[in-house]
Amino acid sequence: MHTFGYRANAVVTFAVSILALICCMASLSDNFNSQSPTAQVKVLDIFWFQRQPNGDDELGLSLNITADLQSLFTWNTKQVFVFVAVEYETPKNSVNQISLWDGIILSKEDSKFSIQTRNKYRFVDEGSNLRGKEYNFTMHWHVMPKTGKIFVDKIVMSGYCLPRDYLR
Numbered sequence: 001m002h003t004f005g006y007r008a009n010a011v012v013t014f015a016v017s018i019l020a021l022i023c024c025m026a027s028l029s030d031n032f033n034s035q036s037p038t039a040q041v042k043v044l045d046i047f048w049f050q051r052q053p054n055g056d057d058e059l060g061l062s063l064n065i066t067a068d069l070q071s072l073f074t075w076n077t078k079q080v081f082v083f084v085a086v087e088y089e090t091p092k093n094s095v096n097q098i099s100l101w102d103g104i105i106l107s108k109e110d111s112k113f114s115i116q117t118r119n120k121y122r123f124v125d126e127g128s129n130l131r132g133k134e135y136n137f138t139m140h141w142h143v144m145p146k147t148g149k150i151f152v153d154k155i156v157m158s159g160y161c162l163p164r165d166y167l168r
């Protein structure tokens with residue numbers, strides 16, 4: 001004859017293993033979800049572009065950032081952290097990455113967007129390498145699931161070039 005305590009324990013154990021199984025299936029099913037995000041970044045305007053007194057180049061610009069990240073959202077997606085960065089090469093570093101904008105997307109409805117924004121973070125080079133510099137925009141995303149591992153990926157957009165001369 002089983003005591004009440006023994007039965008309760010068996011029920012809890014069973015519930016925990018079912019939960020573990022569901023979590024496992026949830027993160028597995030994410031891997032089968034085909035993802036096809038798209039992104040475009042356009043420079044609308046460069047307001048200023050100068051060499052700072054300390055010798056570092058800095059510029060201020062406005063961007064049109066358009067993305068469709070809807071395919072990243074499944075029922076297991078908690079939120080998506082997204083950031084747009086510029087990446088370029090200098091004699092000192094093969095990749096310099098500067099984040100210009102970021103955001104947190106909480107729902108699939110908000111994951112298809114087009115925003116016009118100034119750079120949220122400073123666009124400063126460690127040196128005076130930016131005149132006529134070819135660079136890439138990258139859109140990175142970190143998908144934070146309700147259960148399972150964080151998934152990270154990016155889109156690279158190449159073929160951008162900064163002005164040959166400082167402005168103003």
Ligand SMILES: *[C@@H]1O[C@H](CO)[C@@H](O)[C@H](O)[C@H]1NC(C)=O
Nearest residue numbers: 040042044064065066114116
């Ligand atoms: C921003 O870019 C998108 C996609 O290229 C375009 O449809 C939209 O008209 C642009 N908006 C502005 C203000 O340039």
Ligand SMILES: *[C@@H]1O[C@H](CO)[C@@H](O)[C@H](O)[C@H]1NC(C)=O
Nearest residue numbers: 087088089094095136156158
């Ligand atoms: C920019 O993108 C091109 C094409 O994808 C790539 O070959 C190049 O290495 C990238 N530049 C940097 C600095 O990441």
